[in-house]
Amino acid sequence: MVNNSEYNLSKSNEIMSNPFVDVSVFLFFEDISDKQGVEGFTNYMVGQAKSLAKSVPEEEYDTWEDFAKAVDAGESVFSSFETIRQISKNGFVTKTCPFSKAIREYIKRLGTFNPVHMEATDHYNHTIQPSAAHSACMMHQTYRNEIAKRITINGKSLNYAQIGAKAHTGEIALPPDSWKKVLLEKAGISETQGFMEMRENSCLYVLYIEE
Amino acid sequence: MMDIALYSLVDDMVSKAGTEGVVEYWLRVGESYAERMGKEAYVGWPAFNVAMKDGRTSLTIEGAVNVLTDLAITDKDGDVIGYVYALKTCPMAPTINRYIQKIGPIPDSDFDVADSYNNRVRDSAVSNYCITHQKFREVAANNITVAKQGLECLHLANKGRLGEVKMLEEHLVKINVDERHIKSILRSSSCVFALVVKGKTAGEDTVE
Numbered sequence: 001m002v003n004n005s006e007y008n009l010s011k012s013n014e015i016m017s018n019p020f021v022d023v024s025v026f027l028f029f030e031d032i033s034d035k036q037g038v039e040g041f042t043n044y045m046v047g048q049a050k051s052l053a054k055s056v057p058e059e060e061y062d063t064w065e066d067f068a069k070a071v072d073a074g075e076s077v078f079s080s081f082e083t084i085r086q087i088s089k090n091g092f093v094t095k096t097c098p099f100s101k102a103i104r105e106y107i108k109r110l111g112t113f114n115p116v117h118m119e120a121t122d123h124y125n126h127t128i129q130p131s132a133a134h135s136a137c138m139m140h141q142t143y144r145n146e147i148a149k150r151i152t153i154n155g156k157s158l159n160y161a162q163i164g165a166k167a168h169t170g171e172i173a174l175p176p177d178s179w180k181k182v183l184l185e186k187a188g189i190s191e192t193q194g195f196m197e198m199r200e201n202s203c204l205y206v207l208y209i210e211e
Numbered sequence: 212m213m214d215i216a217l218y219s220l221v222d223d224m225v226s227k228a229g230t231e232g233v234v235e236y237w238l239r240v241g242e243s244y245a246e247r248m249g250k251e252a253y254v255g256w257p258a259f260n261v262a263m264k265d266g267r268t269s270l271t272i273e274g275a276v277n278v279l280t281d282l283a284i285t286d287k288d289g290d291v292i293g294y295v296y297a298l299k300t301c302p303m304a305p306t307i308n309r310y311i312q313k314i315g316p317i318p319d320s321d322f323d324v325a326d327s328y329n330n331r332v333r334d335s336a337v338s339n340y341c342i343t344h345q346k347f348r349e350v351a352a353n354n355i356t357v358a359k360q361g362l363e364c365l366h367l368a369n370k371g372r373l374g375e376v377k378m379l380e381e382h383l384v385k386i387n388v389d390e391r392h393i394k395s396i397l398r399s400s401s402c403v404f405a406l407v408v409k410g411k412t413a414g415e416d417t418v419e
Contacts, residue, residue: 016305016309018214019272021214025214028236028237028240030243044223052216081313098212111247
């Protein structure tokens with residue numbers, strides 16, 4: 001049974017989803033993969049994240065500080081579905097994966113995750129970019145990438161790049177070493193600091209505008 | 212966030228598979244969801260109704276349910292063959308509210324898919340999610356036995372976000388419950404359904 005106090009309202013009066021719905025969306029994707037394979041699963045996951053981002057209102061900020069402050073306070077569309085913390089000028093972390101509750105509920109109600117989720121994740125990592133730790137990351141990272149395009153700071157479009165993503169199993173998806181070095185530099189943090197952040201958070205990424 | 216994605220997913224699916232395709236997907240999801248929950252057995256109606264109240268059955272994962280024990284359904288011999296239950300809050304309600312708050316108006320595809328289902332399958336959906344939810348309940352009920360007898364779920368009525376009501380007359384007739392009574396239950400709930408012993412029919416005394 002759904003505990004309304006837990007799922008409908010958090011401490012900050014945020015409306016929370018009913019996990020019954022969350023789990024059924026995972027099953028919807030599994031059904032898509034039955035009919036259209038892992039490629040269909042991945043395409044739909046990515047496609048719907050793009051559509052969702054297009055429905056979100058655009059934003060403009062005068063300065064980088066204004067934007068970072070809005071993200072930190074949960075007032076930007078970038079932080080609509082997650083609590084984000086700024087760790088350096090361009091480095092940001094998400095403490096709790098917004099899909100973690102849905103993943104936990106799936107495991108609690110139905111058991112082990114259908115392997116197709118990992119197959120789709122591998123497909124995404126090999127064909128789009130090596131940054132997903134779970135199938136939900138495909139949706140989340142695509143959404144972030146698309147939503148960044150709808151935000152301007154001092155007239156310049158925001159850019160987003162994923163550095164690390166941690167799965168519910170504890171595994172961390174990281175980019176190849178050559179990318180990682182560039183991204184960590186862009187975020188202004190060392191590799192050790194990056195790992196320290198990944199111990200406490202679920203996602204580490206860089207947000208920037210072209211200077 | 213997974214739930215919010217549902218609307219854009221359905222929007223995308225409608226453009227690729229049409230509303231009929233989405234209805235088929237949702238029906239299969241409801242079925243596989245319920246099948247994966249497994250089977251349940253209860254020694255009798257009191258045990259089952261307590262489990263429903265406590266939220267321990269596969270049916271109550273959708274949310275808290277009012278067990279209307281005053282609405283016992285009896286057969287012609289006066290034996291109890293089932294009860295009426297009311298789901299307090301639609302599982303989609305938080306998602307709908309959050310979508311409106313964070314994104315904007317609910318996409319037309321939501322209503323288009325519900326219409327496709329209402330016109331082709333059964334006139335009982337107020338949103339596209341009702342399709343999978345109602346199917347889930349029906350299949351989950353089939354996996355439950357009470358006193359070694361299999362159950363059947365009869366969807367009776369549901370209420371949309373804007374107050375629109377869908378009511379299945381043919382199911383009300385099956386259990387001899389008056390429509391006015393169900394409407395009064397819907398005032399404080401979002402969905403009303405009956406669980407009855409499979410193959411049994413109610414006696415002729417109408418519950419009003």
